Amino acid sequence: xxxxxxxxxxxxxxxCIWLIRRWIDPAAEFTxxxxxxxxxxERGEPFxxxxxxxxxxxxxxxxxxxxxxxxxxxxxxxxxAQLVDEADEVQEVTLEPAALGLDLxxxxxxxxxxxxxxxxxxxxxxxxxxxxxxxxxxxxxxxNENQSEDx
Amino acid sequence: MTNWLLLHYKLPNKPSAxxxxxxxxxxxxGALLLHEAVWVLPDxxxxxxxxxxxxxxxxxxxxxxxxxxxxxxxSAQEESIVHQFQEQVDIVYSRLLKRLExxxxxxxxxxxxxxxxxxxxxxxxxxxxxxxxxxxxxxGEKS
Numbered sequence: 001x002x003x004x005x006x007x008x009x010x011x012x013x014x015x016c017i018w019l020i021r022r023w024i025d026p027a028a029e030f031t032x033x034x035x036x037x038x039x040x041x042e043r044g045e046p047f048x049x050x051x052x053x054x055x056x057x058x059x060x061x062x063x064x065x066x067x068x069x070x071x072x073x074x075x076x077x078x079x080x081a082q083l084v085d086e087a088d089e090v091q092e093v094t095l096e097p098a099a100l101g102l103d104l105x106x107x108x109x110x111x112x113x114x115x116x117x118x119x120x121x122x123x124x125x126x127x128x129x130x131x132x133x134x135x136x137x138x139x140x141x142x143x144n145e146n147q148s149e150d151x
Numbered sequence: 152m153t154n155w156l157l158l159h160y161k162l163p164n165k166p167s168a169x170x171x172x173x174x175x176x177x178x179x180x181g182a183l184l185l186h187e188a189v190w191v192l193p194d195x196x197x198x199x200x201x202x203x204x205x206x207x208x209x210x211x212x213x214x215x216x217x218x219x220x221x222x223x224x225x226s227a228q229e230e231s232i233v234h235q236f237q238e239q240v241d242i243v244y245s246r247l248l249k250r251l252e253x254x255x256x257x258x259x260x261x262x263x264x265x266x267x268x269x270x271x272x273x274x275x276x277x278x279x280x281x282x283x284x285x286x287x288x289x290x291g292e293k294s
Contacts, residue, residue: 051207
């Protein structure tokens with residue numbers, strides 16, 4: 001399937017592209033169009049463009065929209081959704097101190113990449129790492145260890 | 152010269168909770184409300200992103216938002232706005248400095264408030280640097 005978004009991807013769209021390729025559509029192809037360009041290409045699902053189905057809704061980022069519409073039941077992905085929400089939107093409640101750092105790193109990645117295709121590959125590595133570490137942390141919580149001992 | 156982002160919007164009268172919600176978000180972003188009419192922020196990648204999505208959220212709530220990029224024609228006017236932005240964070244920084252003078256200041260709470268002010272410190276206040284220095288110096292101090 002084809003997916004369309006604006007050029008110069010940052011924290012939310014790097015996360016979305018990673019989510020699409022790993023969980024939703026492994027054969028996904030991405031097109032980057034200039035900011036604000038209309039009409040949108042006829043073929044392709046637009047994302048993270050104001051007004052699109054997969055976009056910010058109700059104070060949540062586009063990653064959250066993809067995650068909840070695709071009904072992905074993974075607590076680690078939910079945690080990443082919270083992180084990206086805080087990195088990309090003004091939030092009244094902030095629970096993830098790493099959010100600002102994630103935003104900074106993704107901005108920097110875009111800056112040092114030749115184009116969005118290079119940025120998306122590098123961004124995917126960041127989210128692979130984040131996912132692996134959050135998953136390992138969750139599995140290692142003392143409560144989980146006790147549970148395994150009980151069995 | 153600084154480029155500015157301007158936002159003005161209309162929301163349905165009810166429910167009033169939506170109006171409060173948007174107002175709080177704008178306050179939290181560090182925006183200034185001029186003449187009870189137009190919200191202004193310096194044009195930075197992060198603020199531009201935030202306001203773009205806030206405008207989309209207002210439209211989604213059945214409201215109507217205008218979102219502009221602008222520059223001020225009068226330089227004195229611009230200075231006054233920069234000054235207002237600085238004042239906004241300097242009030243917080245001075246309060247934190249006073250608390251740092253006390254015996255056994257709550258360093259964790261002060262650094263939390265410092266970080267919050269820092270996210271609105273668009274023009275790099277000197278007082279902010281001072282708070283940062285004092286916090287760094289106090290770190291590990293056995294009082």
